[in-house]
Amino acid sequence: MKLLVAEDQSMLRDAMCQLLFMEDDVDEIFQANNGKEALKILENQDVDVAILDIEMPQKTGLDVLEWTRAKDLPTKVVIVTTFKRVGYFQRAVKAGVDAYVLKDRSISELMNTIHTVLAGRKEYSPELMDSIMSHENPLSKQEQKVMELIAAGKTSKEIATRLFLSDGTIRNYTTSIFNKLGANNRIEAVKIAQEKDWI
Known part of the structure; x- marks a missing residue:
């Protein structure tokens, strides 16, 4: 061979x-x-x-x-x-x-x-x-949508408009995403989610 x-x-x-x-x-x-x-x-x-x-x-x-x-x-x-x-x-x-x-x-x-x-x-x-x-995606479907828009560089307001939700709700989702991924900011969250193929 x-x-x-x-x-x-x-x-x-x-x-x-x-x-x-x-x-x-x-x-x-x-x-x-x-x-x-x-x-x-x-x-x-x-x-x-x-x-x-x-x-x-x-x-x-x-x-x-x-x-x-x-x-x-x-x-x-x-x-x-x-x-x-x-x-x-x-x-x-x-x-x-x-x-x-x-x-x-x-x-x-x-x-x-x-x-x-x-x-x-x-x-x-x-x-x-x-x-x-042991690496199942911890993000809910809605959080994944938010995460994908964060990765696309959208602001909280833009994400809120796109998903027909309030700005406050998006901020809550973002906080939850950071907690689940152990990230301190958007850049870290995007890096972690992409490395693990969660978005």
């Missing part, structure tokens, strides 16, 4: 590739140290499985995943990450990632994941599933 390993930390990428090369069924490994290089390889080579880090320069692993799906390539995509961020995970699942696993696994476990996705099955790290369960 042909693999692509996209990882911006050279030492980690080299070690990973050397260990993967020792596997019997790995024929070729392409290496990329940023998302843009990964895209170029995927455009020009037939790759069975792309193993992508999330946070890379120029293009992230999620950008590469979304591009791969938009181009309808048959390449299976495995994202490996040190981040347990729910927003990243949800975006990856939405884009149709084949596997999303944490980096603290052995090469034999990674090979098992590669065989799993080649067999047409999905795999997500259990730790990520746990964090999803």
Whole structure:
């Protein structure tokens, strides 16, 4: 099989590739140290499985995943990450990632994941599933609407007009949103809600 390993930390990428090369069924490994290089390889080579880090320069692993799906390539995509961020995970699942696993696994476990996705099955790290369960959106439907308008830069008065509510009611909703998100101001609230994919 042909693999692509996209990882911006050279030492980690080299070690990973050397260990993967020792596997019997790995024929070729392409290496990329940023998302843009990964895209170029995927455009020009037939790759069975792309193993992508999330946070890379120029293009992230999620950008590469979304591009791969938009181009309808048959390449299976495995994202490996040190981040347990729910927003990243949800975006990856939405884009149709084949596997999303944490980096603290052995090469034999990674090979098992590669065989799993080649067999047409999905795999997500259990730790990520746990964090999803504990990160349910605390905002009510109305609070989400208010939050989306706050993120769009609307003032309390503009939000009140848009939602046919009083200015005071919007201020109450805003206070409730800040309390639920643990935010001190609008900018913090928007950042938290967007990172967690709650708006």
